[in-house]
Amino acid sequence: MSTPTEVAVPKEHEGTREISLAQAVNEALAEELRRDPTVVLIGEDVAEAGTPFKVTSGLVEEFGPERVLDSPISEAGITGIGLGASMTGMRPVVDIMFGDFLTLVMDQVANQAAKVHYMSGGRLKAPLTVRTTLGATRRSAAQHSQSLHAWVSHVPGLKVALPSTPYDAKGLLKTAIRDDSPVVFFEDKMMFAVKGPVPDDEYTIPFGAADVKRDGEDVTIVATSSMVYVALEAAERLAEEGVSAEVVDPRTLVPLDRKTLVASAKKTGRVIVVDEGHRSYGASAELAAAIAEDAFYWLDAPVRRAAAMDVPVPFSPVLEDETVPTPDLIVEISRSLLGKA
Amino acid sequence: MSTPTEVAVPKEHEGTREISLAQAVNEALAEELRRDPTVVLIGEDVAEAGTPFKVTSGLVEEFGPERVLDSPISEAGITGIGLGASMTGMRPVVDIMFGDFLTLVMDQVANQAAKVHYMSGGRLKAPLTVRTTLGATRRSAAQHSQSLHAWVSHVPGLKVALPSTPYDAKGLLKTAIRDDSPVVFFEDKMMFAVKGPVPDDEYTIPFGAADVKRDGEDVTIVATSSMVYVALEAAERLAEEGVSAEVVDPRTLVPLDRKTLVASAKKTGRVIVVDEGHRSYGASAELAAAIAEDAFYWLDAPVRRAAAMDVPVPFSPVLEDETVPTPDLIVEISRSLLGKA
Amino acid sequence: MATEAVPAAEIGAELALRMYEQMQRIRSFEEQVDQLYRSAKMPGLAHLYVGEEAVAVGVCEALRRDDYITSTHRGHGHCLAKGASVDRMFCELLGKEEGYCRGKGGSMHIADHENGNLGANAIVAGSTGIATGAAFSAKARGTDQVAVCFFGEGALGQGVLYEVMNMAALWKLPVVYVCENNSYNEYTHFSETTAGDIAARPAAFGVPVEEVDGQDARAVYAATHRAVERARRGDGPSFLVCETYRYYGHHVGDVDRAYYRSKEEEEQWKAERDPLQILGAWIVEHGFAEEGELERIARDVEAEVAAAAEHAQDAPFPDPREVNEDVYAD
Amino acid sequence: MATEAVPAAEIGAELALRMYEQMQRIRSFEEQVDQLYRSAKMPGLAHLYVGEEAVAVGVCEALRRDDYITSTHRGHGHCLAKGASVDRMFCELLGKEEGYCRGKGGSMHIADHENGNLGANAIVAGSTGIATGAAFSAKARGTDQVAVCFFGEGALGQGVLYEVMNMAALWKLPVVYVCENNSYNEYTHFSETTAGDIAARPAAFGVPVEEVDGQDARAVYAATHRAVERARRGDGPSFLVCETYRYYGHHVGDVDRAYYRSKEEEEQWKAERDPLQILGAWIVEHGFAEEGELERIARDVEAEVAAAAEHAQDAPFPDPREVNEDVYAD
């Protein structure tokens, strides 16, 4: 992942602090645990260890082992227990250490949590939050580097958030926990150390509201999660070439703020979608297809996709680095879209 | 699902018979069990019961309980066992009764089977075939009606086939079993009774070869699995209106025969993608995006998608029938594409 | 269903007759469902509970209304035993608006949250996590509610059951796992799919087990009562293995069963271990009621069920526009 | 690694010294890995096997080259014990072309099919299905090969383990499940995650269990030998619970461990239950070799390991264009 370019926080907030994305997530969890006694956190090594990423450090000390629970290595089991608790008055946050382990909870998430409200004719609800990770380039190889957000985004009944900044992460996670529907929340494990401004005062960010991370006129770069930084860096470089790129972050894939994406596409007439999931049958396909559907007559060129290569993530750095979108690639695609290549 | 229109078999075959898709699958399994002693069939009620769909009837009688095994209700376990056997000299076919239960085998399929060959630097292989179902309108409700082929199509290392005719089903399943990579094979449970011509002589059908089920000039309808019949019926009706629709069946989503799809799109300039998976983040998004990428300058209108509604599949017939694409819908979309609406 | 759980000791006339009536209600309901299927008046399929009535009723009579249950694809009996009304159930089975799920769930997904039924489930063992989580919730919220998890012996093949039992034992959750062993996983005898001894499994995860005659409502009631008391006391989970039998096929369409079980076996269970006969005989023997009284109960229940089925057939379908409502809770 | 399995009775000089050398090789290898990490010469992380050497070596010495093993995230020891060469392993850990997986697998995915190692696995319990399937295959193909499935006690939390053990017992598959109980699931003591008694679990699924001192290579060898004989005879699966300990952190980056285990505990295991010391003492005691001889083995192995590490650092990376090769086998 490339180093972040500064991303601003909406005016309305008074003071702000620079904190890491990990701290922002930690604050969101702490604040919700504080304000709502029905919130609990369940996961492997989430208590004393604070997770391998140290994201939940300090929570068990403040809220105790009844509300911050170290679980056995039973992803399906803890997700099922979180679901049952959510159906009976609790708002559990289940921690799935690596997004790759979603493979183990798809039944609980897709067949159970996603469908409970609908199948019961609206009588039962499942305010469950599943926190997990995505992202490669950590030299963790094929089973610890996947970005599987497309799977859950394909399941009606689930909401899906993938924040790119500490500000978005905190505001969206608080919204996720308070949401009455199940939410799958993705954090890029390479972004935990990324710092950014976060308001001193309390706030939440609504789902379904894309955020324009940078205004531009010539080309639209729709980017998710850490790919926002790749897009912003590409935009910087393009600026030097006199190309004005707009960077749009959907922030939630479900619900999707189609309006903002399409508006930007209509404005610039050229679109690149950047996502770290595999290219084929991935989230980038839906974003590209949706934009092409609604902005077709405004497009000067086909919507282009930049996504993870369609290969299992290799271990060797020289190979792994080939598999993810880079600022160079985005710049190159932008040039070709503008007929400058 | 609508009643099938006659679909022809390539000339090269001498005699043909009319058999059901269930019989075609049964013949493919029987022939491969006969020719290759390393082929085994493992699944719930696949032996004496012949599966709830009676697709494997007679196999245990011919090949015995060592090669046609009734398993416990352990989808993850049998898929893992099938995988291990495939890595050590066997060619197992694992039967996952309903496609909805793929939720339980995603770790074995996506983290294990799909990655074994790559992670081992090409030294291990996993010639495993996972047979399962897709398709709604059987009044089976939300957990027995899903079409989850988009999930596995998103995983590099897996091949994905979804035949629409008895001829394709037999030829593609034989190819799947002989393939040295893991294959997930989808059969629409509403198509098992559909009859069609199947050659008397032995044959296989290569992966990655789309089939033009009907030639046309004005609009291209790319349809998968049982949606091919919906498309063919729509094409019939359109013909009456003087509209010539081409129906293209990819037959395998991975590998995808992009060339044939794009060629048809360039010819007609108007494309509808019809798939029974949910619309959002589904297979139809990839097909639409791929065509829009390669045929953009030939398209007179945006590629349109017709897919399952983004809701869990409801039980009540009056509701369920609202959720799947129909010939009426395809005709309507075609008209609007042709400016006739 | 009991509002206050009655101590195991005194299974008096009231409880015994209520159990008899509930079992009769389930049987009549299911036979009606079979009729609806045969006369092509019900969409889809259904898995009948006939023969297993004593399990659902014996268990649910030992529960309070605010206790939770989770159910299975063979869930009509659990739903009725926990207090559901036959008319709204028929409406759900026929996909009508008045159904418990407004027709969106159907036979395999009926839920009745007012009576603590968190829903039937079409995934084998699919609700084991939900039930265990409901128990987690009861404990976390400081109530003394208990959760009962019903499943067939086929669910012993699903790993998630062991994952959640392990946590239920570790965290002393108030959950009672009720395994309805009717000997068959669909069309395969459980001995072909289940190694070792069933009772040893929960025990190995620190969950106390009791083996119960699932055809004797009083035995099921008493065993459940013990397990529920234990759970309310904060002593954690229990596991009941109830030996039972389904009289009909795996589902209403499974009529030719000779290839997987013999007519003799079926007849023997019906003749020697019918739960209604067993409880009925005990009731008469103890002078709690006379044959005639039991026959009257049966007639009344049948009339109630017939009327409800009629009502459901005449009831309106939901408005098709409801199809995309209730996907999200907000 | 033995080509012909030696009967448990006669653990003579040759076997004892070979086991000692192999354990020494694993320890030197892992200490070298730690150095590479600390000096930032290795990409990513690694889970060291130091302290657990007797398990991998005791087990693999009782296997034939054509027997299978599946391994875990903590798999270097298994891989070496089954016959892998240190240089190709270092190359894999550094992502070099010469590595066992041409750099595509890395530490958590090393596979060495020529020696029957079907691969390490980064999913806890992720290879339990594979190992059981390899045993299924051996039986189906009519060979007398055996499959060994290594996993940590944390894998007891994964349901799939119970699913496959059930089938291994039902189908009498030649598989030996080897549970390496080092007391910790990452940073959590197993007593907080594991209800009941570990040994009771496989037993409940009809799989015979033996509890073994995982620090005593001879004991592990003997127990494995019994299990393997049983499997080759066609008598089905077995389960070994090996009590052991990891000297280092969960992974190379886990250096501050005080919050989850005490320095005293670590020191005690190293001082009193070190597998090399235990086997070394036994060898000397029985006059199979003198201290000097053992020291020589250690020196030779260290030199071999150091040279291999050097070689790996100089070895070339794969051509970046290989990135999209090997996705499909055809």
Ligand SMILES: Cc1ncc(C[n+]2csc(CCOP(=O)(O)OP(=O)(O)O)c2C)c(N)n1
């Ligand atoms: C995970 C899963 N696998 C397979 C099925 C298909 N199926 C439905 S019921 C059933 C048998 C269940 O047997 P058991 O648990 O004993 O319940 P019973 O039908 O005997 O009441 C099977 C295999 C399913 N619904 N879910």
Ligand SMILES: Cc1ncc(C[n+]2csc(CCOP(=O)(O)OP(=O)(O)O)c2C)c(N)n1
């Ligand atoms: C399914 C799954 N969940 C979580 C993890 C993260 N993880 C890696 S190792 C580990 C602990 C494993 O403990 P154990 O099985 O006892 O093996 P040990 O590390 O002690 O050798 C965990 C939780 C994983 N790799 N896979």
Ligand SMILES: [Mg+2]
């Ligand atoms: Mg059963």
Ligand SMILES: [Mg+2]
């Ligand atoms: Mg451990």
